[in-house]
Amino acid sequence: MFESPTIAEFVTQSNLASTLPGTLLVAWTLLLVLVDLFAGDEREHWTPLGACLGLGVSFVANLFVYAPAADQQTALYGMFIADAFTGFLNIVILVATLLAVLMSRDYLMRAGIHRGEYYILTLLSSAGAMFMVAANDLIVVFVALELLSIPLYILAAFRSIKNDGGELALKSEESGMKYFILGAFSSAFLVFGAALVYGASGTTNIPQILEVAPAVVDAASSATFYLVVGTALLIVGLGFKVAVVPFHMWTPDVYEGAPTPVTALMSVTAKIGGFAALLRILVTALSVLLLVDGGVAAWQTTISIIAALTLVLGNFVAISQRNLKRMLAYSSIAHAGYIMVALAAAGTAGSADSATQGALVYILAYMFTNLGAFAVVMTIERVDGGGGNIDDITGLARSRPLLAMAMTIFMLSLTGIPLTAGFVGKFMVFAAAVQAGLVGLAVIGVLTSVVSAFYYMRVVVNMYLRDSSGELLPALETVYVRWAINIALAGTLIFGIFYPLASNLVSMVSIA
């Protein structure tokens, strides 16, 4: 019979300590359900505070666990991998969630839909993202992806619950429904792909796939074929989640209809989870999927084409958007394209590390900048849904000079102007692409960045150079949102001005 280990044996064998950031967050969230139950009328203060504290606890645990983590170790019997990649992305996810929670309270109070469940679902979703970046097995990737996504479907439809049938409630419901259907659809691709990869390689464990993949490729049998088809389906499934062309159709509607803090959160954590899984699966497990000996990984061309399409379509369609949230949705598609460039670069042997590091720095920069931009958009939105258009920010520089300045810096960073974090990210990604021999892709990236300047700068021009209709925008934000903007601004500037900082942070990362 099976010997059951003692608790102490279990803790050592499973290396439970290195999973603490994620497991603590889950445990904290489940306790928060009870806090929300007993807090009564005070819950509008206690639940968000508890959520922030939980994120803080997880953050501290993450610093302890990953501070010396130059080495790579597995945990939970090979299902979970604890390395610098996990540690870094955990921090990005936690900061993103903190900013989103800070934005949320104000938004929910203003819309009259404050509910404790909101924070619980937010934290569960982020815990899912944290498990996803640490997933070392295709089954964990799938379950963690669902843990990341299902709360987001509900959060996207959150506005519909209390609001009685207004236009915003309908849009929010539509957003949640679309996200749910497309999400379920993409999960089916992911699972089918994982099943084919399992059929071909006989394992779902990522390092073991790496071990058996060369033999499978050499065999040139049906298994080889199914490994390639399975990889393609995995790319499709995760491509939906990170919203790259041609799997991006749902993004504008979902991002526009969802409550703004939810949009901000899902535009960051869902992409982090998806890209982490893509990097782990493609770079770690399938980097040996070579169709030509000594060549580049077989998936590189596909990823390059997806990246180029995403860059071009995302940036060009964003130009014609009048609604700021829609514009930021297309901009987020475009940014997924830049991260795809890094992913493509990782397919060339020898540049996997620099490309992964570039992707991580890009994700960090994108997280601060994008959340900041959404926070500013949220402050000028009105409860009835108005105020979110590009014309509504005209003259913002006169009515709210500091807010306009923050927005300007976020727009500069999204464009990739030096001294902002966005520049550092783009620089590292393009450098990795050139090093990997993908000069054409890097050129497309630079050119589309120039195109993106057009629509980002239009926001700045509207704020500074055009006269407003005379109506001053009311100050809608509370101290929490101001903090969210401040933190995002600080991150954007610190990582932009002290540019070696970000690359030092990721210098340990190696997943190849």
Place this chain on the structure above:
Amino acid sequence: MELNAISIGFVVFTIFTLGGGIGVVTTRNLFQGTIWLMVSLFGVAGYFVLLSAPFLAAVQILVYIGAIAILITFAVMLTRSVTRIKTRYIRLVPSLLASLALFLILLLGVTMPIFGGVSPEHAPATVASTRDLGAALVDENGYVVPFLLASVLLTGAMIGAIFIARDDTA
């Protein structure tokens, strides 16, 4: 293919699976569609028996036909205008092409050995017992971690479902 119990069973279950599937996508009546889905799922359960996985076959019948199909039936009965779906398939040709393409790709993989490819090693003829499956699910070297993670996922989904369904006016 020689004519024995297994090949006859295969043909029968294939008719069940594919026939049920065709029934699901062609009927305009949601309730009839559910019944066809049960037929199709029953055929899949038959495949599991043929593949020496009787436990999975039982689970397939208990969970999919016994629970999920019944759930769908309830959902259908709560839906208005069950039998009068007016919308036609507006994208018949693209979806037909997409499913044909997927079918051909998978078919290519199966027939590769016939066209000169190497046929893969045959899987060992072990019968996975219920006990093996149970061990794989909760043994520490099995899938206990995804199993636990799935329970967290269910908690989140349940909180969300209660939240969505709750009537705030009450």
